[in-house]
Amino acid sequence: MRTIRWMLMAVLAACTDGGDGSTAGFDETKTGDHGLYAFHLTSADVPQQGSNTFTLELTASGSPVDGATVTVDALMPAHGHGSGTPITVSAAGNGRYTVGNVSFTMAGAWDLTCSASRAASQDSATFHLDVP
Amino acid sequence: MCTAGGVPSPRVYMGAHALQSIPSHAHRVTGMVRAGSASVWRSGLLHVSWVVLAVCSGVGTARAAACCGTGYGVGGRLAPAERAAVTMQASGTVPYGSMNADGRFVRARSVSLEGRPELSGMVRLWRGLQAGLAFRGVTQVRGLPRKRAVGTGIGDVRAFGRYELVPSGGSGWVPGFALTASLTLPTGRAPWAGRDPAGADVTGTGLASLRVGVALEHALGEDFFWAAGGTVGLSQPAANAGGFRVEHAPQLQVFAAGGPTLRRTLSLAAGLHYQREGAPLINGRLAPGADRSKAALFGVASWEFGERWNLVVTAQADLPYDRTGRNDELTAAVTGGLRCIVGAWE
Numbered sequence: 001m002r003t004i005r006w007m008l009m010a011v012l013a014a015c016t017d018g019g020d021g022s023t024a025g026f027d028e029t030k031t032g033d034h035g036l037y038a039f040h041l042t043s044a045d046v047p048q049q050g051s052n053t054f055t056l057e058l059t060a061s062g063s064p065v066d067g068a069t070v071t072v073d074a075l076m077p078a079h080g081h082g083s084g085t086p087i088t089v090s091a092a093g094n095g096r097y098t099v100g101n102v103s104f105t106m107a108g109a110w111d112l113t114c115s116a117s118r119a120a121s122q123d124s125a126t127f128h129l130d131v132p
Numbered sequence: 133m134c135t136a137g138g139v140p141s142p143r144v145y146m147g148a149h150a151l152q153s154i155p156s157h158a159h160r161v162t163g164m165v166r167a168g169s170a171s172v173w174r175s176g177l178l179h180v181s182w183v184v185l186a187v188c189s190g191v192g193t194a195r196a197a198a199c200c201g202t203g204y205g206v207g208g209r210l211a212p213a214e215r216a217a218v219t220m221q222a223s224g225t226v227p228y229g230s231m232n233a234d235g236r237f238v239r240a241r242s243v244s245l246e247g248r249p250e251l252s253g254m255v256r257l258w259r260g261l262q263a264g265l266a267f268r269g270v271t272q273v274r275g276l277p278r279k280r281a282v283g284t285g286i287g288d289v290r291a292f293g294r295y296e297l298v299p300s301g302g303s304g305w306v307p308g309f310a311l312t313a314s315l316t317l318p319t320g321r322a323p324w325a326g327r328d329p330a331g332a333d334v335t336g337t338g339l340a341s342l343r344v345g346v347a348l349e350h351a352l353g354e355d356f357f358w359a360a361g362g363t364v365g366l367s368q369p370a371a372n373a374g375g376f377r378v379e380h381a382p383q384l385q386v387f388a389a390g391g392p393t394l395r396r397t398l399s400l401a402a403g404l405h406y407q408r409e410g411a412p413l414i415n416g417r418l419a420p421g422a423d424r425s426k427a428a429l430f431g432v433a434s435w436e437f438g439e440r441w442n443l444v445v446t447a448q449a450d451l452p453y454d455r456t457g458r459n460d461e462l463t464a465a466v467t468g469g470l471r472c473i474v475g476a477w478e
């Protein structure tokens with residue numbers, strides 16, 4: 001019994017102390033692997049289990065990039081799986097793209113890889129997210 | 133060969149062929165356990181066997197996530213005098229957080245619960261050779277902030293076996309030693325085949341996997357035992373895991389546990405479990421920072437009642453400790469199981 005009690009106390013202590021406690025949404029900018037585009041990914045809410053929506057802002061030398069073909073993949077690299085639901089991307093104008101239906105099927109470390117191509121140029125950036 | 137609790141170890145290990153050479157005072161009991169053999173069944177050695185069974189199989193069963201290939205390979209086992217056994221168990225698992233890629237603890241923001249009924253059976257095929265099958269169902273409730281998701285389905289089927297080179301319980305200062313193996317077949321719904329955004333309908337790993345290992349079990353008199361073991365697991369590559377080709381690294385699991393037997397009907401054990409897996413190859417490239425590991429503490433209580441029944445309760449919690457955890461979900465789980473011996477040797 002003492003062991004079980006100790007285990008429960010350890011778990012409870014971890015639950016109350018260890019969280020980041022942040023309520024802000026996601027906001028991060030990355031330069032593409034080929035250095036062509038800057039990828040600015042934001043979401044109003046903290047990424048969470050279930051369906052999420054992000055906004056991707058694509059710029060080249062500070063200018064918005066419209067008309068690009070954008071794809072986004074979600075992957076839990078350590079577990080070797082994504083999710084079964086397809087991610088949707090739609091252009092919102094002024095270099096912005098709405099990325100919807102991003103399903104995080106479990107808590108943990110996920111990668112969101114955003115790829116953009118226009119004419120002969122192609123670039124991509126990977127964002128690391130901790131889904132609580 | 134020593135005797136433990138009055139059970140002559142060599143005899144209980146004899147299988148169908150060897151049985152014919154047993155002296156006439158020994159006899160065969162099929163499909164039941166005789167009341168007159170109560171002293172045998174209440175022996176310390178059998179309690180050790182039951183509680184080690186819980187350590188080996190019950191603990192792992194509950195805490196393995198439905199997805200993500202954390203199946204356990206030590207599997208079930210039969211006590212020395214048992215020919216076959218059936219186990220019904222149910223477990224409840226609550227994820228309470230996760231460790232990120234840097235090994236930092238991230239607290240869960242929503243409440244989820246995973247329940248699993250499981251039916252398994254095991255039979256002694258020949259002397260120290262045992263084999264079994266386990267079927268499970270999985271129900272998940274994901275309490276999202278804005279929406280509650282519920283999913284249910286059959287989980288992955290598991291076949292397991294063990295071959296005992298040194299009979300369990302050991303002999304004097306030599307611990308019992310067994311080779312173990314298990315094969316998991318992807319009969320559940322894979323993570324990339326689910327349709328629920330929260331993953332509530334994911335009930336399996338989506339991959340066949342094979343685990344091989346060793347188990348050590350040692351009774352120290354009638355009042356104390358310890359067990360330890362390890363397995364290495366290999367998963368089939370995923371040709372299309374939601375758009376990715378994934379080749380998993382081998383996964384290592386080790387555990388150690390020990391505890392007392394009280395008044396010959398109640399056994400208690402506490403132990404530690406650790407697992408580690410290297411980063412996978414994603415589309416042929418090693419995923420940086422994607423190795424995973426976690427450690428868990430567990431406790432087991434095993435109570436014998438009647439001549440053939442055994443109740444096992446386990447509780448376990450993954451440790452939110454940054455030196456041992458990385459890239460994995462952390463859970464707390466409770467399992468209750470009822471085990472029935474359906475055939476025994478005396």
Ligand SMILES: [Cu+2]
Pocket residue numbers: 076079081106108199200
């Ligand atoms: Cu996962």
